[in-house]
Structures are given as structure tokens and as C-alpha cells.
Amino acid sequence: MAEKEKLRIDKYLWAIRIFKTRTLAAVACDTGKVKCNGTQVKASKNVTVSDEYEVKTEAKRWKIKVTGLLYNRVKHDLAIQYYLDITPAEEIQRLQYQAASFHTGKRKSKIGRPTKKERRDLDDFMEE
Numbered sequence: 001m002a003e004k005e006k007l008r009i010d011k012y013l014w015a016i017r018i019f020k021t022r023t024l025a026a027v028a029c030d031t032g033k034v035k036c037n038g039t040q041v042k043a044s045k046n047v048t049v050s051d052e053y054e055v056k057t058e059a060k061r062w063k064i065k066v067t068g069l070l071y072n073r074v075k076h077d078l079a080i081q082y083y084l085d086i087t088p089a090e091e092i093q094r095l096q097y098q099a100a101s102f103h104t105g106k107r108k109s110k111i112g113r114p115t116k117k118e119r120r121d122l123d124d125f126m127e128e
Helices: 007-015 024-028 077-080 089-099 116-127
Strands: 034-036 052-056 062-065 083-085
Touching: 007 024, 007 034, 007 077, 077 083
Parallel strands: none
Antiparallel strands: 034 052, 052 062, 062 083
16 A cells, blocks of 8 residues: 555544544644644644644643654544654643542532432331
8 A cells, every 4th residue: 555645734633533523623723723843833734754743622732743644533542653642741740630620510429418219218217
């Protein structure tokens, strides 16, 4: 199989699963959230092996190094072989802190108000 010549950055970021859709990857490029060596890149920029990109998504600020060109979206286990995550340790710690302080709105198990089943069991106990 002959290797394809050019690969756009928006398609690459979609293929390695940084963005859920190629459109989101293109919008991120157009709004300055994708940078190569500190300069903003357009969605049509060609990717080459050993390029380093800073990518800002809603969840994380990525810093990746291209280790291989991936033209189609594949499952995560395969996709991670095509880039090297060189995100600084401070960013990873910031994400862990945010995750620890994130509140989903659900109560912790066995704390606070009883569940419907627990309330029924309690009502049955009190009637006897």
C-alpha cells in the first residue's frame, strides 16, 4: 500500500481522537486553539512526523508530538501509538485537582437521605 502524501492537521487530530468530530478539530484550528511551535495553525496545515502541537480542548491542554501519520479514525488503543503525549506535569496535576473537586450533583452512597428501598424497609419495620 502506497503511503499517502499529505495529511491535514484537523483530520489528524480527529483520527487520533483528540476531537470527537473533524468539524470540531477544524473549528479549534480556526479559533487559535491549535498551535505549532507557538504559532497558530490553520486546519489545512500539513502534518509531518516529529511536529509538536499545543492543542486546547474543553477538557485539557494537550501537548503532543507526532510519531506517525494516521489517516482514518481508529480505536483508542491504536490511535495512541501515533502520538506522544508530552503534556507538562503541572497541567496533569491541575486536571487531577479539578477532577477531585468536581461535583456531579449525586449524593454519595449510603450518606444522607435514604433511598426508596431503604425508606420502604424502614416503614415496614416501624409498622411491625
